[in-house]
Amino acid sequence: MDPVVVVHGGAGSRVSPEREERVRQGVARAAAAGYRVLTAGGSALDAVEAAVAALEDDPEFNAGCGSVLNASGDVEMDASIMSGRDLSSGAVSAVRCIANPVRLARLVMEKTPHCLLTSHGAAEFAAAMGVPTVPGEQLVTERSRKHLEREKQKEAQNSDQQKDRGTVGAVALDRRGDVAYATSTGGIVNKMVGRVGDTPCVGSGGYADNAVGAASTTGHGESILKVTLARLALFHVEQGKTLEEAAVLALGHMQSKLQGLGGVILLDSAGAWAARWTSESMAWAAAKDDKLHVGVNLGDTRVTDLP
């Protein structure tokens, strides 16, 4: 089986020209990191964890360092990971002071009998696993501070569903034919303390099943939760739709029912893949057959050789 990895850097409003190249390079680096794991014989799970951790470490994206701030000015993050081999999954929600929530989600999957740990329970588990904490401020960027300030100045009920771009995610297929997904986010800016979005919820923030494929989603979390976007997209694949058609149908349903905007990356166990969004833009990158495909806005895909 030829390995494939696809990543996204979040659906949202148009990326400013000043940031576009950095965002493009960020998703390209993450896809290349995931692909290296796969070509060295690593598992799809290892690949999605590596790709998402790279994006969490990149301050351009709304996950890990660079996460948006909640109403109290703090970072609270959600993440999940799932193996399509046996449907095992792990997730964390509302976690603070952790550099890589996706790695903690993987530990929940592998070291506990549970699927999701939240808030202080997740923090206790992280400490027991020897996961280092980082000072909260280390995850806060100048950009996220200004973002919260701007948001607080606006109307309380802001219905712009594109304002929270930057959630990150990955799907991968390894040489053994196993698929996996991981998704990680700081959520939505100015959210209530304790708000949990779609990202840690299996079926909404992502899904993986070797019998169908894998999906990772981004966009307005409350809408994604209501339509279980990742599972909905894979349902359409099960019904015989192509990945492109499945993504368009699932996103179209969310938009027509709820006016919710977002994006999804999909791959199937044969190695086909798709990246679609209904927001203005979504940074994404895909690595397959030693080629790297990268895009941010509609119709601007660039293809280069991977080293």
Ligand SMILES: NC(=O)C[C@H](N)C(=O)O
């Ligand atoms: N930008 C995003 O994808 C936000 C994420 N889906 C959330 O609502 O928490």
